[in-house]
Amino acid sequence: MIPLLEAKHISKYFGVLKALDGVSISVQENTFHGLIGPNGSGKSTLLKVIAGDHYPDEGNLTFNGNDVTNHTPELRAQNGLNLKFQITAIFPELSVYDNILLSLQSSESFWNLVLSNSRASLHDRIMDTLERFKLVDRAGSLASELSHGLQQWLEIAMAVIRKPKLLLLDEPTGGMSPEERRATGELLLPIKKDCTLIIVEHDLEWIKDICDNLTVLDQGKVLDDGTVKHIESSQKVKEVYTSRV
């Protein structure tokens, strides 16, 4: 089976620092794939390379059968690859409703945008998503007025509503309470049938519950990868986590 995303021998340098050192991962369609590892292991860098925020110095990236190594972020997004940033990246001076609308209308033609032709047809989808992410009561509020947890949900909602083929979530539960983390997991699970997910997360228990496969990174290299069960029993992973986390 051809994987949806395949990264081969990806290396990324920041000056003399080698953030990624020949990393290869393969992600199958409609699976949830977790990236874990200690701080500085290269998880977020790998996610940014996949999203197009950074370009790899070596290696190549295939998405949906196409080589996207040198594609710009907007081209990758247009082809169904979406990123939720580690630090919440919403539009603070727009209402919650308009944040979602902005995310959803990106494929509309120039004239549709100028004449506001598509808002009516997108309205129901926006309202449904707002309800699903428990944001409907705050639809008219500015995004900056939301709590941190709701801002994270808003950004996830902005990504999910676009029905991406591949969604990249960089620490989606960062700064959330245990209750919010649990609720975030419940929000994500139903999208599995339509979407593939790569998640970077520190909370091992949470990521084990929702992911099918895990890749463990350490010092810019793949330490181990496989099913959750395999990773749980991996001696190499245990050593890294007991010594540094």
Place this chain on the structure above:
Amino acid sequence: MSPIIKKASLFKKILYRQAGVIPIVEILLLILLIIIPFFVGDFLTIIITRMLILALLAISFELCWGYSGIMTFGQGLFFGMGGYAVALFANKADFVQLWGVIPIGLIVGMCASFLIAWLLLLGKRPPELIFIALGTLTFSYAAERLVAGWYWVGGGNGMSIFEYLRIGSFEVEPGRLFYYIVATILLLVYLTSRFLVRSQFGLVLAGARQNEKRLAFLGYKVQKFKAIVFCFAGAIAGLGGGLYAHHEGFIGPGNVGIGISTMAVLYALFGGAGSLIGPIIGVLAIESISFTLSDIDAVRGYWPIILGVILLVVVTFKQDGLLGFVVTQRERIGSFGILKATESKPSETSQHLKNEKNDSPS
């Protein structure tokens, strides 16, 4: 709460927020715009006409900065180029017809801004804010030096236009008719710009202003959107320059360069960036203060210093400008797109709920 009630309350919130102070300010200014020539003499009508022309310049800057996050010092350049173009047509080809002056100003402004957008905005990498600001500043400065040293366009003396603007064979002298022509053009530009910035296209611009990188990750070609609005704003500035040259009967290096570009920035900041009406208020306020102060004998020698201090105080201590005294930040942000009949409006939803209630067995 049922989903329908939730939707109804949401739209009530949005609609109530839309019906704020800005429409009242707009209507008051529109009324003032219509009646003012009947209450002032010809001289003041000419002064106010000049303010309305400068309002076009202010709107063009506001579209770039307040709505799209493009810090430009190039609006004076487009304004001046529009002015020089119509002056050249008037002097070299004896062409002073209004139906030609308007498109000449628009096209020259748009072409000049497209050239600069192509050089500064449409590069491989998204340019930094400061790069655009310094780039446009350099172009403005270079253009000012160029026209000041170019004899064919009048050099340092600029170009005078000796014929009045015409509609057919009818001459339009500066005065009431000229005023209403400019006021109509300003109104049309305002309404078009308002429509644009409140549309879904305007939502993209608002996104670009706040987080350009995030917008690119949503799949938008941000620089293209910016280039489009930059050209649209350049066309408006060019139109303003064309009208200015005919109204004043003159265009010179001082109407092209950094000075007038900076004034465009000040109009917006003084009146209140982030709205289209703010910069117009800024023009009216700054030009009125300048005119009044320069007419007072006691301060005639140093009125520019007083004006400078007033500008400094407002820009420093009231960052949302004069409009900020009456308009909240939330209202300024507003919402985008048009509520269409297919969307559930509060009244319809409420009616639907009432019907449901009446039909259901209690």
